[in-house]
Amino acid sequence: MKPSEIILNDKESMKAGADRVLAAVVKIVQEKAGILLQQNDSVLLLANLGKKNSELHLYTLDPPMKLARSLKYFIDKIKASDLKRVYGTVAFDAPILRMLRDFGINVQESDNPQYQWMADV
Numbered sequence: 001m002k003p004s005e006i007i008l009n010d011k012e013s014m015k016a017g018a019d020r021v022l023a024a025v026v027k028i029v030q031e032k033a034g035i036l037l038q039q040n041d042s043v044l045l046l047a048n049l050g051k052k053n054s055e056l057h058l059y060t061l062d063p064p065m066k067l068a069r070s071l072k073y074f075i076d077k078i079k080a081s082d083l084k085r086v087y088g089t090v091a092f093d094a095p096i097l098r099m100l101r102d103f104g105i106n107v108q109e110s111d112n113p114q115y116q117w118m119a120d121v
Helices: 003-009 011-016 018-030 064-079 095-102
Strands: 034-039 042-050 053-060 085-088 117-120
Touching (some): 003 011, 018 034, 042 064
Parallel strands (some): 053 085
Antiparallel strands (some): 034 042, 085 117
């Protein structure tokens, strides 16, 4: 599946207006302010925040077991990068963050008020 199809059909994107979300993602990538990673039917946007920090946004159509494999791939890619810290906007008790914790990621409350959580790479 194409990244655009995943983003347009992602449950959270649809709530926020999928066309607007896709347009924002395209703009970020075109301006080289972020990159997209894809594994299975999941796409991860890493938007550059400077100082080796990145904002993460996950768009997925994967069922839970497949999503876990996709997350493992994304985690490995991020760990292999030069990033120091990642930030996210989903609620601190969101199921996806529980999955990250299951992979050994130390998810903490954010030190930046614009984000709900953060994790050191």
